[in-house]
Each structure stands twice: as C-alpha cells, then as structure tokens.
Amino acid sequence: MTGTRLKGKVALITAGASGIGKATAERFLAEDATVAICDMDEAALATMKETYPSIVTYQLNVADEEAVKGMISDIHDKFGQIDALVNNAGVAGQTGPIEEQEIDAWRQCMAVNVEGTMLTMKYVAPIMKSQKSGAVINISSTAGIMGYPYRSPYAASKWAVVGLAKTWAMELGEDNIRVNTICPGSVDGDRMVRVIAAEAETTGLTPEAIRISYEKQTSMRTFIVAEDIANAALFMCSDEGRFVSGQVFGVDGAATTLDKV
Incomplete structure (x- = not known):
C-alpha cells in the first residue's frame, strides 16, 4: 500500500x-514521509539503510541523554521540523517472581522503557511547540493496562508510558500537539519467541x-x-x-487477561 498521507511530514x-x-x-x-530511525543494532540499521536509502539512521541507546539530544538536533538541522515521534524503544525486562527480581535489571528496564521515552519527548517537544503541531505515540503494551505475572519491571514500565x-x-x-498510546497484544516475531522461551524456563511449561x-x-x-501496529x-x-x-488504543485481538489460562 502506498499513498501520500504523510507527504511533507518528518517522523522519528x-x-x-x-x-x-x-x-x-x-x-x-x-x-511519503521523511523518516529517521534510531536503534542499537548496527547491522539492522545498515540493512534498513541499504533497503531504504532515503531513511536517516542513528545508532544509540535512548537512555543516553546526550546521544538523544544530538540526534534530535541533527534531524531538526537537516529537515527543519519533526512532525511525528513514535516512542517504540523498549526491552522485555527480567522474567521471574517478584522476590527474584534483580535491582540492576529492574533499573535497566526502566532506563530504556521509561527514561528513554521521556528523553526523546524532552527534546522533540520544543520543536513541536515552535511549530504549533505534532503527533506523538508511546508504544506501551496490554501489560500497561493489565497485570502481568512474572513480568513486574516490564508491566511497571509500560504503565508508566501510558501515564x-x-x-x-x-x-x-494548546500547542496542537497530540499524544496517544498504542497497547499491542502478543506480536508474532523473534522477540515473542524469546519472551516465550524465558517464561517457559521460569514456569516449567513448554514453549508450545x-x-x-x-x-x-x-x-x-x-x-x-507488527503491521497491525504500524497501521x-x-x-x-x-x-x-x-x-x-x-487516548489508549489496544491492538490486541480483544485481550481479556494476561494471566495464564
């Protein structure tokens, strides 16, 4: 599907x-948007650049304030505007009962999922305010609106980004900046394979x-x-x-619980 619904817009x-x-x-x-992306995976970024030569890529950790500040400044210098921000960066966090949660793993989850979301917005917001326009999406999860057994850090971080x-x-x-949340359900792909494997190890159940x-x-x-979320x-x-x-949008096949059923 192709069109011009984002023609003239710059998205991060x-x-x-x-x-x-x-x-x-x-x-x-x-x-037809101009698109900039960041990621920590150098090889994946190179593949995206090879596939889509017009895309602008940055290798960084969104929890690194100076790196985020520099990236957003560079995008603004290149294009003079940022019209859309999709705060998608996140990590799964430690899987296990609360009494086994390690504080360093907890803090790392919060740093990426919560502080990273805050930092991108901290430096994009002034640009959007000067434009008097902008659209921002925080990618949360069904775990951000429900409880999620054995995933305390992830659930806490995803509730935070909704807030x-x-x-x-x-x-x-008042500055004509719109901010919404998308809460995906279980998204098929490599990341879910890893999550299922971790839960199987914790619970003793099979991945199937x-x-x-x-x-x-x-x-x-x-x-x-993933295309459901993109749409x-x-x-x-x-x-x-x-x-x-x-608004908080669930794209999840009508999730009713995250408890084991």
Whole structure:
C-alpha cells in the first residue's frame, strides 16, 4: 500500500530497525514521509539503510541523554521540523517472581522503557511547540493496562508510558500537539519467541503451552503482527487523526487477561 498521507511530514521512530519500529518506518515511508530511525543494532540499521536509502539512521541507546539530544538536533538541522515521534524503544525486562527480581535489571528496564521515552519527548517537544503541531505515540503494551505475572519491571514500565502520554496530551494540547498510546497484544516475531522461551524456563511449561496460553488470553484467539501496529500509528500521525489525543488504543485481538489460562 502506498499513498501520500504523510507527504511533507518528518517522523522519528525509536528502535526502528526491527519489529514494530521497522514495520512503522516502512508504513510511513510508503505514505511519503521523511523518516529517521534510531536503534542499537548496527547491522539492522545498515540493512534498513541499504533497503531504504532515503531513511536517516542513528545508532544509540535512548537512555543516553546526550546521544538523544544530538540526534534530535541533527534531524531538526537537516529537515527543519519533526512532525511525528513514535516512542517504540523498549526491552522485555527480567522474567521471574517478584522476590527474584534483580535491582540492576529492574533499573535497566526502566532506563530504556521509561527514561528513554521521556528523553526523546524532552527534546522533540520544543520543536513541536515552535511549530504549533505534532503527533506523538508511546508504544506501551496490554501489560500497561493489565497485570502481568512474572513480568513486574516490564508491566511497571509500560504503565508508566501510558501515564506519560496522558500527561503530555494535557500539557501540550494548546500547542496542537497530540499524544496517544498504542497497547499491542502478543506480536508474532523473534522477540515473542524469546519472551516465550524465558517464561517457559521460569514456569516449567513448554514453549508450545505458553504460546497457546497467549492465544487464549484474547477473545479472537490470535497473535497480531507488527503491521497491525504500524497501521494504527499511521492513522494517529496522519491528518485523519487530527483530533485524537490522550487516548489508549489496544491492538490486541480483544485481550481479556494476561494471566495464564
């Protein structure tokens, strides 16, 4: 699918070299946006650049304030605007019961998922305020609106980014900046394979049993794919979503629980 719904717009997508970020970058490019992405995976960034020569790439950790500040300054210098920000960067965090959580692993999860989201917004917000326009999406999770057994750091971080989006929508609405949250369900792909393997090790269940339990958590009995999230992000960052702000969108096949069923 190609079009011009983002023609003339400049978008920054964090963790844009794989998974949801990659699918979103590809969808935005197909709609004629100028796209910049950052990621920690040098090889994946190189592949994206080879496939899409127009894309602007940065290798960095979103929890590194100076790196984030420099990236956003460079994008603004190159293009003179930033119209859309998709805060997608995140890590899974430690899997295990609360009494076994390690504080260093907890802090690393919070640094990327929460502080990284805050830092990109800290430096993009002044640009959008000067433009009197902008669309921001925080990628949370169904874990950001439900409890999630054995995933305390991840759940806490994803609840936090929902709260940040709600707060920023209130704070920046008068500047015509819209801020929303997308809460994906279980997204098929390499990352979910790793999550399932970790949960199988913690619970003693087989990976097949864990996968079936994930499917049963949704009314539609399904996993979703990254392109489903990209399509929702496109709507919210395009003019079609011009009055949509402060909302939490579940794209999850009607998830009813994250407990094992």
